[in-house]
Amino acid sequence: MPQIVKGVIARSKGADVELVDIVVPDPGPGEAVVQVQSCGVCHTDLHYREGGINDEFPFLLGHEAAGVVEAVGEGVTEVAPGDFVILNWRAVCGQCRACLRGKPWYCFNTHNAKQKMTLADSGEELSPALGIGAFIEKTLVAAGQCTRVDSEADAAAVGLLGCGVMAGFGAAVNTGGVTRGDSVAVIGCGGVGNAAIAGATVAGATTVIAVDVDDRKLEGAKAFGATHTVNGRTEDVVERIRELTGGFGADVVVEAVGRPETYEQAFYARDLAGTVVLVGVPTPDKQVTLPMIEIFGRGGALKSSWYGDCLPSRDFPMLVDLYRQGRFDLDAFVSERIGLGDVEGAFDKMERGEVLRSVVVL
Structure with missing residues (x-):
């Protein structure tokens, strides 16, 4: 059954972000619903708000995220409910010429969830940032965008592997x-x-x-x-x-x-x-x-x-292991932990160069 949750959107170019009600559908074939635990505030999200990526407003912002799989759709074998995962924005297809040549990190046909999340009050479809959209309590993604990692890791730290740190x-x-x-x-x-x-x-x-x-x-x-x-x-x-x-x-x-x-x-x-x-x-x-x-x-x-020419299934678990062993200090990238309602202020701090990463913690 579809769920209504809180999420952060950019409704129009340059406008302040808004915290609104969003409808998240049940996962379809090849999809997963993830309960978001953390999401970093990245420059790319600001580029979306400013219209620097494209003009497909309204955007559901956020993409450097970690959380727990809540439900999966038909045919999903990569992850299961209860798995702690980092989200990635390049789910490889396994069939394109790059994948078939053994270079899936260059995949030319990466994919996202086919269904759209929508605004609860109007039904308008949202464009999720980098195909993820994770400034939200729960998000819908392609199952291939979920990479299972050590559940003992701090979500606020390892979620940053989803974009900037991995890049x-x-x-x-x-x-x-x-x-x-x-x-x-x-x-x-x-x-x-x-x-x-x-x-x-x-x-x-x-x-x-x-x-x-x-x-x-x-x-x-x-x-x-x-x-x-x-x-x-x-x-x-x-x-x-x-x-x-x-x-x-x-x-x-x-x-x-x-x-x-x-x-x-x-x-x-x-x-x-x-x-x-x-x-x-x-x-x-x-x-x-x-x-x-x-x-x-x-x-x-x-x-x-x-994206750092990464293969999430290979690189995320390895880097989380290095982090857990004290050999790669992901905690040092987390400048502050904030709430969903603090994203606009985090953009201001980022533009002033005051933070490496503000991280939304849910």
């Missing part, structure tokens, strides 16, 4: 291939950038350089494993990274901002045959111009990272 960690480890002894530079020390720093540290990088224009963020990056910091407002980023890497440049540079000027810094700050990884999300109008002779002459690789 950053994976950008360094999966996409960038950071390994022991590498030098790594990370440009942009928000949640994603700090996750890349933490990932590089876990993977064994010996020189990890944090770059930002905010001294508060640079100081915070040290807690995630940064061995050196560079303030791009007062220092020449490329020259400083070269100085810190024996004059050569970093083996891997992760760009976690998504701007042409920082991407250019990343390009020139890498060693010959080094790797640049773009994980910062640019707006559609951003363009970068580089001399082709430099692209050719430097060799190496210029990569973009989709």
Whole structure:
């Protein structure tokens, strides 16, 4: 029987979010209803509110979430009621050309729940952020968007693997291939950038350089494993990274901002045959111009990272295990715990750079 629960929506571009009643249908074939325990407040949610993703308002916001499966639909075998899960926004299909080539993290046909959640007062269909919509007491998702993990883990911490932390960690480890002894530079020390720093540290990088224009963020990056910091407002980023890497440049540079000027810094700050990884999300109008002779002459690789090129079924349980063992400090990403009614205020704090992640706890 459909349920009516409280959830946070963006009704129109730029308008403050609203806490409203939402109808969640029973799960159909291949779907699951999840009782949400936590959901991080991510920049992507703000982009949805501002119309920066698309104009399919109203949006049900929230996507960095963990919770407990309440019910599943016909044919679901991945999870069962009572399972503690992290939600992901790239449920792989298993049938596309990427999946069939053994590279499901590149799946070209990821899917979401087929049914729609609706506004209780009007019946209007909601567009769930990244196919999840988790600023809500209970949400409807595709069963493949649920990854079962250790139920003893703190939901507020491990739920962040659902987006930003996984994107950053994976950008360094999966996409960038950071390994022991590498030098790594990370440009942009928000949640994603700090996750890349933490990932590089876990993977064994010996020189990890944090770059930002905010001294508060640079100081915070040290807690995630940064061995050196560079303030791009007062220092020449490329020259400083070269100085810190024996004059050569970093083996891997992760760009976690998504701007042409920082991407250019990343390009020139890498060693010959080094790797640049773009994980910062640019707006559609951003363009970068580089001399082709430099692209050719430097060799190496210029990569973009989709969700940290992660495979949730492989990576989420592993990272939760590292967290439980004290080897990957997910708690450090949780700046504050808030209620469903506090999302708008959390957006303000995020824009002012006061938090890594505000986390809604239900």
